[in-house]
Amino acid sequence: MLELLTTAQMATADHLAIEGGVPGIRLMEKAGAAVARAVTARVPEGRVLVLCGPGNNGGDGFVAARRLRAAGREVIVHLLGDPARVSGDARIAFDRWGGPTHPADLPLPEAAGIVDALFGAGLDRPIEGLAAKIVAAVNASRLPVIAVDVPSGVSGNTGEVMGTAIEAVASVTFFRLKPGHLLCPGRELCGEVTLADIGIPASVLDAIGPRSWRNGRALWAESMRAPGAGSHKYRRGHAVVVSGGLARTGAARLAAGAALRAGAGLVTVASPPDALVVNASHLTAVMLGRMDGPESLGAMLSDGRVTAAALGPGLGLSAAEGTLVDAALAAPVALVLDADALTLWQDAPDALFDAIAAREAPVILTPHEGEFARLFPDLTTGPKPERARAAAARAAATVVLKGADTVIAAPDGRVAINDNAPAWLATAGSGDVLAGIATGFLAQGMPGFEAAAAAVWFHGAAGTEAGPGLTAEDLEPALRTVLRRLWAPAGLVLP
Ligand SMILES: NC(=O)C1=CN([C@@H]2O[C@H](COP(=O)(O)OP(=O)(O)OC[C@H]3O[C@@H](n4cnc5c(N)ncnc54)[C@H](O)[C@@H]3O)[C@@H](O)[C@H]2O)[C@@H](O)CC1
Numbered sequence: 074m075l076e077l078l079t080t081a082q083m084a085t086a087d088h089l090a091i092e093g094g095v096p097g098i099r100l101m102e103k104a105g106a107a108v109a110r111a112v113t114a115r116v117p118e119g120r121v122l123v124l125c126g127p128g129n130n131g132g133d134g135f136v137a138a139r140r141l142r143a144a145g146r147e148v149i150v151h152l153l154g155d156p157a158r159v160s161g162d163a164r165i166a167f168d169r170w171g172g173p174t175h176p177a178d179l180p181l182p183e184a185a186g187i188v189d190a191l192f193g194a195g196l197d198r199p200i201e202g203l204a205a206k207i208v209a210a211v212n213a214s215r216l217p218v219i220a221v222d223v224p225s226g227v228s229g230n231t232g233e234v235m236g237t238a239i240e241a242v243a244s245v246t247f248f249r250l251k252p253g254h255l256l257c258p259g260r261e262l263c264g265e266v267t268l269a270d271i272g273i274p275a276s277v278l279d280a281i282g283p284r285s286w287r288n289g290r291a292l293w294a295e296s297m298r299a300p301g302a303g304s305h306k307y308r309r310g311h312a313v314v315v316s317g318g319l320a321r322t323g324a325a326r327l328a329a330g331a332a333l334r335a336g337a338g339l340v341t342v343a344s345p346p347d348a349l350v351v352n353a354s355h356l357t358a359v360m361l362g363r364m365d366g367p368e369s370l371g372a373m374l375s376d377g378r379v380t381a382a383a384l385g386p387g388l389g390l391s392a393a394e395g396t397l398v399d400a401a402l403a404a405p406v407a408l409v410l411d412a413d414a415l416t417l418w419q420d421a422p423d424a425l426f427d428a429i430a431a432r433e434a435p436v437i438l439t440p441h442e443g444e445f446a447r448l449f450p451d452l453t454t455g456p457k458p459e460r461a462r463a464a465a466a467r468a469a470a471t472v473v474l475k476g477a478d479t480v481i482a483a484p485d486g487r488v489a490i491n492d493n494a495p496a497w498l499a500t501a502g503s504g505d506v507l508a509g510i511a512t513g514f515l516a517q518g519m520p521g522f523e524a525a526a527a528a529v530w531f532h533g534a535a536g537t538e539a540g541p542g543l544t545a546e547d548l549e550p551a552l553r554t555v556l557r558r559l560w561a562p563a564g565l566v567l568p
């Protein structure tokens with residue numbers, strides 16, 4: 074159920090279902106019934122205002138209106154547009170409603186709650202004029218709004234606001250979520266999203282072949298193995314995290330601790346000589362290795378038992394640190410490059426991509442928007458999933474484009490959109506922990522995309538577990554709590 078469908082793919086799903094013998098009006102009846110149930114739950118009494126638009130989104134609204142009326146609710150229906158032009162399945166739903174339909178106008182009538190069935194997947198231009206005024210009045214009313222499919226004005230494909238948009242407390246969407254339910258700002262405008270089965274068989278997905286998913290356990294649970302009885306630490310991988318110099322060591326320790334918690338069998342902080350003492354004084358389960366320069370790092374990473382490494386947190390931006398990244402890229406281990414290890418390439422991103430293209434082991438890049446813009450200056454505008462997808466293809470690496478709606482993209486075009494990160498995760502050192510979790514998963518042999526998506530998800534879950542007021546240090550114990558809760562003897566528990 075994690076597949077995400079663009080509005081065009083959703084239209085294909087509708088068509089395939091209809092071709093397969095499910096009449097369109099039956100889909101619409103089920104959609105409208107699900108909306109009516111959501112209204113009953115959210116607005117259990119009082120009058121309901123149903124705002125219908127001219128297309129099938131409005132059709133769902135007519136069905137919901139009829140069902141609510143049949144359940145004894147007082148319903149008032151407003152239609153935006155000419156009733157004579159309501160056609161197709163929406164026409165059938167309109168006729169079945171059969172009650173009074175008022176032209177949409179201001180002021181809005183008194184009501185306890187509102188159904189927003191103005192525009193859904195068919196929104197193809199910014200909302201203006203009377204429709205925009207109605208949207209403003211709905212938002213100003215502070216009444217609970219249940220949106221049909223998406224809040225009107227939110228692009229189902231990108232989550233962007235087209236002109237203006239309804240702020241809903243809940244959105245009821247159909248068959249599968251759309252990217253706009255997870256991407257900001259759409260995500261906030263949707264309220265709680267529920268997914269209704271409207272009778273489209275899952276088999277239509279075979280023909281559609283979605284390439285985007287909501288990030289969740291089913292995406293990567295299989296590649297995440299619980300340690301078996303015969304397992305020992307040397308079978309769970311050895312991760313190396315490269316420390317910055319004396320004044321910049323904390324970030325690497327945060328990452329190293331997270332890698333260990335994520336299940337790496339052994340973790341070593343590779344420390345420049347000047348930082349050995351400070352690193353040593355802070356490390357216990359994580360080991361410490363002396364790193365005298367690029368040759369010494371290269372030797373450490375070519376040891377055969379080392380399976381993954383992370384560079385970037387606190388690394389520094391001088392030429393010397395650049396040679397460390399070169400050495401890591403030349404080593405046969407999976408890599409996470411974060412922060413400074415990305416910015417170091419800002420003048421020559423293609424050299425980084427060439428080095429990645431020449432290696433076998435996977436690479437994960439974890440830029441925030443600023444770092445992303447330095448590596449991919451031509452990919453700063455447009456929908457986030459498409460930007461990340463293009464970047465991953467170019468870099469031949471898994472790209473984690475961070476933010477409230479982190480997007481994970483694989484070089485083969487797969488994309489996951491993450492939506493479990495609480496706002497309080499945006500705190501100093503949080504990104505270092507994320508890089509560490511990803512390194513821990515890579516060290517255990519998970520493929521790049523799966524390791525990255527799992528890391529982002531566990532990072533969000535740990536942030537939720539730690540709660541408001543968290544600092545990056547709190548994420549490590551919270552990660553343990555989340556892992557304990559989710560592991561069963563057979564492996565990761567699926568929802
Ligand atoms: N059989 C189907 O295709 C099903 C469709 N469903 C519903 O149908 C919706 C999609 O229906 P449609 O494709 O008819 O599209 P919509 O109903 O979302 O909107 C299309 C109409 O709005 C107009 N419009 C678009 N943007 C506008 C703007 N900014 N200002 C003014 N008018 C604008 C278009 O000209 C068109 O008349 C889905 O969101 C879903 O709610 C569901 O009933 C399930 C079944």
Ligand SMILES: [K+]
Nearest residue numbers: 189192223225
């Ligand atoms: K809507």
